[in-house]
Amino acid sequence: MGEQELPGVLILEIGGECGVLESHVAFLRKHFSLITMKEFLQNKEKWSEKTESIFVFERRPVIDRELLESLPNLKVIGNSGVGVNHLDLKLIxxxxxxxxxxxxxxxxxxxxxxxxxxxxxxxxxxxxxxxxVSPDTKDFAVDWLGVEVTRATLGIIGMGSIGYKVAKRAKAFDMKILYHNRSQRKEKEEQAVGAVYCKKIEDLLQQSDFVMLVVNLTPETHKLIGKRELEFMKPTATLINICRGAVVDQDALVEALQNGVIRAAALDVTYPEPLPRDHPLLKLKNVTLTPHIGTATVKALRMMTEEAVDNILAVLQDLPVPSEVIPK
Known part of the structure; x- marks a missing residue:
């Protein structure tokens, strides 16, 4: 089958800061005729009819009403990643x-x-x-201390696929594992990782040495952790966020960290991303920040592209869709 016979997929661009990785292009071209946004905008008349799908990588291209109205044959938007809060599901x-x-x-x-x-x-x-590495360091202080992870209590908020895999890893550290979720896991699954269900989030917060957030960003989870929740936590506790920045009230978090309400925070996500360079979170020594790199491995990104392609092809071929997101 020649490339012209392949279904058209719209992408932002190839390479660059936000474009599809060049190392993934050959794989994508096996299944699709790639159409960049630049090509599309230069000749909408040619490409609008041919575009049957959109591959969203790093939240781009942006999907708005104008774009949707210009694609009469669009059937599916394949998002690379779990979170879809950047997509207006009801509009789509x-x-x-x-x-x-x-x-x-x-x-x-x-x-x-x-x-x-x-x-x-x-x-x-x-x-x-x-x-x-500091040139000013002459000796290492003997009273420069951290805290133990082994045998500490980990509270996981959001026990889906990721949360459960966190629990499996934490079990190897002999951690006591608590979790809060919309629904309780099966008893067999709980026993496999030694996890205890907390119906009330407050019970988890009060007992945990480390609280890890692994929920989807929805209207219900927006600012799930605020001033009230932070005050339930131990003053020796650490908040870890690996889902979406807006799950935490950042102003309340800054205040809690500055005033010793909690010991520390470790964040792979913030809002916005990146933070303004004068944001107080960047100045606190008890904050560990990474630039939203939870999925940033060679293997994970390749698997994400492959899974997105499988989903898109399933829709185009009218087959059962492995991972469809249903608007609520």
């Missing part, structure tokens, strides 16, 4: 277009970053690095 659905995501590809890499952040914050690795 009103055009008869399906949305898919890639929950299976990201679970291991995101669980890994959760553990990495917990360990880094507990043992103050970022601070330690600066001490180790």
């Amino acid at each position: 659905s009103s055009f008869g277009v399906k949305v898919t995501n890639t929950p299976h590809a990201v679970s291991d890499s995101t669980a890994d970053i959760g553990m990495a952040l917990m360990l880094a914050s507990a043992r103050r690795l970022v601070e330690g690095y600066h001490i180790a």
